[in-house]
Amino acid sequence: MAYPETRNAEVERRVADEYRWGFVTDIEQETVPKGLNEDVIRLISAKKHEPEFMLDWRLRAYRHWLTLTEPTWSSVHHPPIDYQDIHYYSAPKTRAQPKDLSEVDPELLRTYEKLGIPLQEREALAGVAVDAVFDSVSVATTFKDKLESLGIIFCSFSEAVQKYPELVRHYLGSVVPYTDNYFATLNSAVFTDGSFVYVPKGVRCPMELSTYFRINAKNSGQFERTLIIADEGAYVSYLEGCTAPMRDENQLHAAVVELIALTDARIKYSTVQNWYPGDAEGRGGIYNFVTKRGECRGDRAHISWTQVETGSAITWKYPSCILRGDDSVGEFYSVALTNHRQQADTGTKMIHIGRNTRSSIVSKGISAGFGSNAYRGLVKVLPSAANARNHTQCDSLLMSDHCAAHTFPYIEVKHPSARVEHEATTSKIGDDQLFYLRSRGLSEEDAVNLIVNGFCKEVFKELPMEFAVEAQKLLAVSLEGAIG
Amino acid sequence: MNSFTMSQALVNTRSSLRLMPVRRAALEQFIAHGLPTSHEEDWKYTSLGHLEKTEWHTPEGAPIVSNVVLGTEEYPGEVMHFSNGHLNEASPQACYARSLAKQADSAPVVQHLDTLTRATALTQLNSALWQDGLFLHVSTKDTSADASAPLFAVYSAGEAGAMLHLRNLIVLEAGAEMLLVEHYRGTPDLAYWNNPVTEIVLGEGARLTHLKLTEDSAAATHTGLTVVQQARDSCYRALSVNLGGRLLRQDVEVNLMGDGAECRLDGLFIADARRHIDQHLHIEHAASHTTSRQAWRGIAAGRGRGIFDARVVVQPDAQHADAQQASANLLLSPHAEIDVKPQLEIYTNDVQCGHGAAVGQLDEAQIFYLRSRGISADVARALLLRGFADAALGLLKDTGLAEWLEPHLTAALPRLEQERAA
């Protein structure tokens, strides 16, 4: 995903290869027809030149998926999804793209401007067909060399399957098995691409991964798969997503992210999610059903999830930590904002297995308009987890009298030396508070910023600096006119 | 459990004819759907599988109650004594407290009975098979009801294999006040099943203080529901003290329907030995300026398991609702378990809501402090444990019942210490 020119060339070459691989189908050249069956999965696997084990794995997932029904326990509501009405494979560049910025929705451009996104990035984000190579690509190449010299693998998932099949085979599905849940199982069957990171023993990755590549990541598709492995003593910070609203006509997104931290390793995973939330009436918008899970597989491993979720019509995700190694640490920091008709059901699971494992959860939900925001979390201390510690802080900020804010924590403790604490509060920001701040000379925008940033500061401080600045702007833009 | 024994139990109700069609319909519903299973979110932590496997019967009539069952308990107030599901004829009856079976066709019963419960399997079974229970009706004019003099409803179980579907209806009309104590108990180590349903209707400004002590036998199952509906400015204060049974499942639902209504649900549970105690509280704020408070303390030891599941819903029109939940739990043994699920569902903005939940142990620093003052470790633990439990018992101060409850508590707590040591 890091190298668009080569990747496109690669895809074209593979598509051209199709006949050689013996697939004689009457489909369009680059898009598999709508619908899902074993042939489609074989086709995806073949187009990606995958080894046998990958195809087997996908097929097992698909067969398992057929036995499942869509979960109904979350507090999100949406019309039924027709899984046979989706293209499960389409090569990049098949979509109609605007020729220049004049063809792009002015509302979108206005938002880019407010977020302070550089001009050339705006074109890329809006999906304009850009042929020019921007600076970031050469920057990317520079960093790629540096990563290679340290033995760090950072490439697209497809490339990893080709170049590092043993690593993929060893770790894929080891944290989120293909049987895990409806959406993860679907992803396992049909995922098209994603990212792969391997940081070798004792190596500290010297830069935030993906900051410099984010623009090029836009075509990862709706079924994305990310696998990050930090070997013993390694450290990596990975950034996913982008503050700019991404247009994407795929309504359903079902990504899977697996993190594996071995002994003394540390993985920090930060997300800013700002996909199209639908219009003010709730039409359109992305359904984002994500399975993210990390495993602290060795002693003293440390996994930290930070997320700022402002986009999508529906967000359904629970980045979780399995704290298997003794003294391992799991963290979850989240800001989820719902405005208009957005719905978010998000939280985390902290599974304490090892001794002296610690976890900490900070969740900040902001509900405005008719938005609905639910925190759903599980803290589980198994009988083996002596001296486990958890602290959960779960706060809701309510900004309109039509919005909804829910808190659903599950605490299950099976060891007498564990200490688990959960606290939740709600607070209201309305006209009165706004007037108070304005009477001190703050503009309405500054007042909202101050309130929201104050409310979210515990989470923002976990984000890499530049990401944090962008996230603050993003919340302000997302909340314009929301108070009342 | 099969449909034949159930039909037999239906005959045993000797019900008012008016209620027979309702009972039959409820029983059919129950038989069609069966007991809840752990696939249901509300039953995630509790299995009723053992109830399916047992042949339960309902007792035929009020037996003579022996002192073995009753013990020497002295109750500081009026007593309504139900044994094996029937009102003991010897029980004194205050004019406002009667047998529900005998009053089944009276106007207030016709008006209120079965109006509050949701159709869950266990309430349907109770609606179908109840034999008797307390009918407490305090009208505004009733001067004989003294809010400071408690009425004790004592439910004793003394028949093996009996299922006791007690049904209580409590109606406090506008401005009425009452102090009610329910005490569930049974012959030690006897296997029986208590499945009581209590419906409480509070009129405008009515105030009910409600203590519920469960001390069922160590082999008993208790599945109980209390459902409350509150009119404007009414006040419901409840304290549950759950110390007994093999399996106890207690549901409390409070509907704050009128502006300014408030409720306070406090509780203490001790899940030691192999005891499984599962408490579900559900409070609906359906009007403005409504207030709810929950303060619960739980202790799990031995192979015990305690579950505290509390849900507060603030409906869209319930502006200025104020809801606070607190659940603190001690886990004292490697084989015990505590599961806590405090939930807030808020559909409006002008509210003050919060909850806190914690699971932990006695503070070693505090124990050390006490020991450094010359107190033995065991005594120090007992003191701290008692202090922990007392934090949930604030309501007792107002009711003057602390002295009555004291021996029940002290009997429950030392057991715990032995468990811990074992």
Next chain:
Amino acid sequence: MLHIENLHVSIDGKSILTGIDLDVKAGEVHAIMGPNGSGKSTLAQVLAGREGYVVTAGSVRYLGHDLLALEPEQRARAGVFLAFQYPLEIPGVANVQLLRAALNNLRRARGENELDAMDFLDTVKSKLALLGMDDSFLYRAVNEGFSGGEKKRNEILQMAVLEPRLAILDETDSGLDIDALKTVAHGVNALKHPERAVILVTHYQRLLNYIVPDHVHVLAGGRIVRSGDARLALELEDKGYGWLAPDVQGNVQGDVQGDVPMEAPREGRL
């Protein structure tokens, strides 16, 4: 500095102020007194620009500008400060953040440079010292969990930092113990300056023992029924509001309803 002429204000169609005339010159301290429901708080809120109040007639000139045409933040930047009767709690926002954002906005508006973090802290700490307040005040969320007295002190701290041209104190003295009252008075007296003016809205004479006003106005039934110097306040203390005019009480009765939204405490009920 401030010139109010024939000001009529209504809320939800109910008229609250029925023709206020008031002239405040630089360097002056005015006290506006009156019984509950007389419209005192309404006047203060209208001057600060709170929404929901409809000016049906009259005008307010401030330093030669039409004050009513300005947004609340523009008024603040022009030097108008309202100490709230019921200061709002702003969860998650530290006092120091609010002060810094507000002060720098003000300085920008005056064409001055923004203060950097160190200079800002020096300024604020000197004001804290002046008011005998603890530094820890700065790092608590704005008014969250503050006692009534702490909230009022916090208003005075904001005023001291922002150094307004026109400070309006809306019943800042209500519910204060004597120490807090002295802090408030000290803050106001420290602000006195030939270029500044203060309007004290108060129900009690007590505050005026510590801040001597140049003018005292009695508001009743939505208009000023009596003006005088500091002696008027003492006279009121002696004789009560009923002494002023036989129709004051009647007006008060009729007016209570309309003013209730501003007078009612915003804290939750017990």
